[in-house]
Amino acid sequence: MPSLAEEGAERQLDRLFHALSDRTRRQLMARLALGEAKVTELAAPFDMSLPAVSKHIVVLEKAGLLRRRVEGRVHYCSLSPEALEDASDWIAFYQQFWKRRLDSLAQWLAKEDPKGEGAE
Amino acid sequence: MPSLAEEGAERQLDRLFHALSDRTRRQLMARLALGEAKVTELAAPFDMSLPAVSKHIVVLEKAGLLRRRVEGRVHYCSLSPEALEDASDWIAFYQQFWKRRLDSLAQWLAKEDPKGEGAE
DNA sequence: ACAATATTAAACTGAAAGGTTAAATTTTAG
DNA sequence: CTAAAATTTAACCTTTCAGTTTAATATTGT
Numbered sequence: 001m002p003s004l005a006e007e008g009a010e011r012q013l014d015r016l017f018h019a020l021s022d023r024t025r026r027q028l029m030a031r032l033a034l035g036e037a038k039v040t041e042l043a044a045p046f047d048m049s050l051p052a053v054s055k056h057i058v059v060l061e062k063a064g065l066l067r068r069r070v071e072g073r074v075h076y077c078s079l080s081p082e083a084l085e086d087a088s089d090w091i092a093f094y095q096q097f098w099k100r101r102l103d104s105l106a107q108w109l110a111k112e113d114p115k116g117e118g119a120e
Numbered sequence: 121m122p123s124l125a126e127e128g129a130e131r132q133l134d135r136l137f138h139a140l141s142d143r144t145r146r147q148l149m150a151r152l153a154l155g156e157a158k159v160t161e162l163a164a165p166f167d168m169s170l171p172a173v174s175k176h177i178v179v180l181e182k183a184g185l186l187r188r189r190v191e192g193r194v195h196y197c198s199l200s201p202e203a204l205e206d207a208s209d210w211i212a213f214y215q216q217f218w219k220r221r222l223d224s225l226a227q228w229l230a231k232e233d234p235k236g237e238g239a240e
Numbered sequence: 241a242c243a244a245t246a247t248t249a250a251a252c253t254g255a256a257a258g259g260t261t262a263a264a265t266t267t268t269a270g
Numbered sequence: 271c272t273a274a275a276a277t278t279t280a281a282c283c284t285t286t287c288a289g290t291t292t293a294a295t296a297t298t299g300t
Contacts, residue, residue: 021137073267081218098201193246193297
């Protein structure tokens with residue numbers, strides 16, 4: 001039933017949410033929000049080996065959240081938060097659904113129980 | 121440096137994003153958006169054992185995305201998407217950052233290069 | 241009391257995640 | 271040319287994850 005395009009969208013959401021599910025990677029994004037940085041700079045604050053950070057960077061990159069500009073032997077990383085839109089849209093759907101439900105509830109309460117009497 | 125409260129917030133984000141990073145769990149949420157359902161009903165569409173689905177439900181529950189109402193031997197599950205707000209807020213920060221950057225870029229372009237001449 | 245139903249718990253498996261250290265690669269500087 | 275610097279690759283380890291199957295635990299209907 002899932003089309004090929006949906007299939008890809010699902011895998012993208014997998015990658016995206018998985019990328020965001022790790023604290024170290026979220027901290028990397030926080031650092032990058034301040035501006036471009038070399039891999040070594042990114043790794044410095046972490047109590048973790050450079051290859052470990054390098055792998056996290058790759059995860060963010062594959063999720064489309066990080067761009068890399070290679071200049072000689074140094075790799076400059078920067079945030080690419082457009083990718084967040086997919087995650088954001090997915091979440092928004094459920095929030096909107098929830099909001100609608102609350103709205104209906106409010107309407108129902110206003111109609112059926114205008115004085116807020118019968119509480120649970 | 122991270123306070124105890126932040127520590128907890130981080131773990132909550134871990135749980136939240138991790139819960140969302142699995143396709144089966146997202147499909148469960150999609151089903152639940154349509155309304156409350158028993159565990160067996162939730163499991164039915166999946167080509168997967170009942171215990172497997174049961175575990176997914178627990179993951180969503182621990183992330184705060186799903187509520188369970190036990191009535192005798194049947195467990196009724198429903199969506200609890202308020203929990204999404206934490207994820208949503210986190211994402212919104214980076215999107216806002218991105219938007220600000222685009223705004224500044226637009227301003228800069230409007231100021232420095234009003235005719236859009238110097239391209240790279 | 242009994243059998244069927246709804247669900248979780250336990251024990252196991254294979255694969256993926258996140259870390260390590262040591263080597264390979266590429267580029268720059270002297 | 272050679273040494274140092276910036277990164278990734280490779281090989282490995284341990285833990286977590288997602289799934290399985292088989293049992294255990296309620297609860298309900300007869």
